[in-house]
Amino acid sequence: MLDQKLIRENPTSVEKSLSLRGKDFNVFPIHKLTIEKKAIDIEISNLQSESKKLSKLIGLEIGKSLNNNSAELNNLKKEGNEYRMKISELEEKKRKLDNQIHKEISSLPNFPSKDAPTGKDESDNVQIKTWGDPLKKDHLKSHWEIGESLNLFDSSKTTKISKSRFITLIGNGAKLERALINFMLDIHSNNGYLELMPPALVNSESLQGSGQLPKFSNESFKCSNDDLWLSPTAEVPITAFNKNEIIDPSLLPIKYVAYSPCFRREAGSYGRDTRGLIRLHQFNKVELYWFSNPSKSLEAHKSITSDAESILKKLNLPFRLVDICTGDLGFSSSRTFDLEVWLPSSKSYREISSCSNCLDFQARRSSIRTKIDKKNQYIHTLNGSGLAIGRTMAAILENGQQSDGSVKIPDALVPYFGSNFIKTP
RNA sequence: GGAGAGGUGGCUGAGUGGUCGAAAGCGAACGACUCGAAAUCGUUUAAUAGGUAACUAUUCGUGGGUUCGAAUCCCACCCUCUCCGCCA
Numbered sequence: 001m002l003d004q005k006l007i008r009e010n011p012t013s014v015e016k017s018l019s020l021r022g023k024d025f026n027v028f029p030i031h032k033l034t035i036e037k038k039a040i041d042i043e044i045s046n047l048q049s050e051s052k053k054l055s056k057l058i059g060l061e062i063g064k065s066l067n068n069n070s071a072e073l074n075n076l077k078k079e080g081n082e083y084r085m086k087i088s089e090l091e092e093k094k095r096k097l098d099n100q101i102h103k104e105i106s107s108l109p110n111f112p113s114k115d116a117p118t119g120k121d122e123s124d125n126v127q128i129k130t131w132g133d134p135l136k137k138d139h140l141k142s143h144w145e146i147g148e149s150l151n152l153f154d155s156s157k158t159t160k161i162s163k164s165r166f167i168t169l170i171g172n173g174a175k176l177e178r179a180l181i182n183f184m185l186d187i188h189s190n191n192g193y194l195e196l197m198p199p200a201l202v203n204s205e206s207l208q209g210s211g212q213l214p215k216f217s218n219e220s221f222k223c224s225n226d227d228l229w230l231s232p233t234a235e236v237p238i239t240a241f242n243k244n245e246i247i248d249p250s251l252l253p254i255k256y257v258a259y260s261p262c263f264r265r266e267a268g269s270y271g272r273d274t275r276g277l278i279r280l281h282q283f284n285k286v287e288l289y290w291f292s293n294p295s296k297s298l299e300a301h302k303s304i305t306s307d308a309e310s311i312l313k314k315l316n317l318p319f320r321l322v323d324i325c326t327g328d329l330g331f332s333s334s335r336t337f338d339l340e341v342w343l344p345s346s347k348s349y350r351e352i353s354s355c356s357n358c359l360d361f362q363a364r365r366s367s368i369r370t371k372i373d374k375k376n377q378y379i380h381t382l383n384g385s386g387l388a389i390g391r392t393m394a395a396i397l398e399n400g401q402q403s404d405g406s407v408k409i410p411d412a413l414v415p416y417f418g419s420n421f422i423k424t425p
Numbered sequence: 426g427g428a429g430a431g432g433u434g435g436c437u438g439a440g441u442g443g444u445c446g447a448a449a450g451c452g453a454a455c456g457a458c459u460c461g462a463a464a465u466c467g468u469u470u471a472a473u474a475g476g477u478a479a480c481u482a483u484u485c486g487u488g489g490g491u492u493c494g495a496a497u498c499c500c501a502c503c504c505u506c507u508c509c510g511c512c513a
Contacts, residue, residue, distance in 0.1 A: 041474090042475085045475080045482045045483090046481080049481060052494085054493065055443075055493050055494040056443075056444065056494085057493090058443080058493050059444075059493090060444085062443075063443080073493090076493065077492090078493080079493075080493030080494075081492090081493065083493080084492085084493075084494095246472095
């Protein structure tokens, strides 16, 4: 959430910053509401002050005289009543304004960082570096072909269980998934991250707090009988974990790593990536998350990104690092680095981790602060996949495929998986 | 799901209509004593919003209501705990 005060005091600069996203935003209607609200605030405060004084006076008068029903006293009470009417009228107005302002501001995305490349869409993203040698040969199999021939997963049988875009992992496929989760959790938790295993169901407030609501309710699955949603990413429960807290600055940064299943409706993406493990309604992910001192989030962003990178390096998977342009940034993010893994079958890089610095955007929505120089300040939140498990498996299958149809398991993963190759059953 | 109890400052806990933003204790900070420390004694110590400040307002789980005035009364909701039932 953007700072209401900023919109009230400098709407033009707010619009200018937001327009970096490649769309026009009109914040003047909100600006007007905030001015109106401010005036009402002051008026209410004045009236309350008067009415409080009067109440005290009445209390004193009653204490002095035994007559609770004197004409004088009744007049004072009547006066007090008038205050009450006026105040409650104004409060009603204010409540409406507050709701409206809150609703409007919640729908505004975060400011893009000035360091992010300016651009309109995906095509303007900037490649920062590549790592490893991308496997480029003809007649390479896709991971779903490999998965089928090695019997690692089955999507068509899974439609009987739920519907398309779900998967059932089988045998070595299931084992590989499990190995990857443990592998990633171990590396990160040995690297200073505290492991969390949060609930998969989250309430509306939590989704609001990290920015998925109110704008993207179409993207999540909702439970019909409760105010609970299937969490689209561990970012949601982790943000909510420290909601409404003032964190001692000496504890910062707080670094969490969490494994969680993630559920996304993928509305609007039918027809894309319909096969394999790339785009599913349910997938597993190991998520990295930092609560950072606001003055240190730029360095934190580099660290979290390189922590995510380290997994790809250990697994020896070629990847590139991409600086997401202003027009392609997620709603809550001010700057995002994507890690894209090489998928030889499509001869392209695919997103496997998205590392974002949300600055104080989520912290303001969730009210997470720290005390610096005796003043409360919103902390900065950062998140990054470390990594998406399904896509990592796809990359291992495709990059590790051998001419005899087997798949070589990256050395670092062997202790977790238990063997060097996945062979035909 | 049934029955009961409860939610007050950093913590424990008192407070059932009027200077209550809230006793007391613990904790913490500062000072005295001490070579230093412990102990003891004294003083201070809630948060948030607005304002340069003086100050003003709000906050006793949340939201409404009654009243000139609510931590205190009324209504609804949320959460926690205990017992019973069910259950991986």
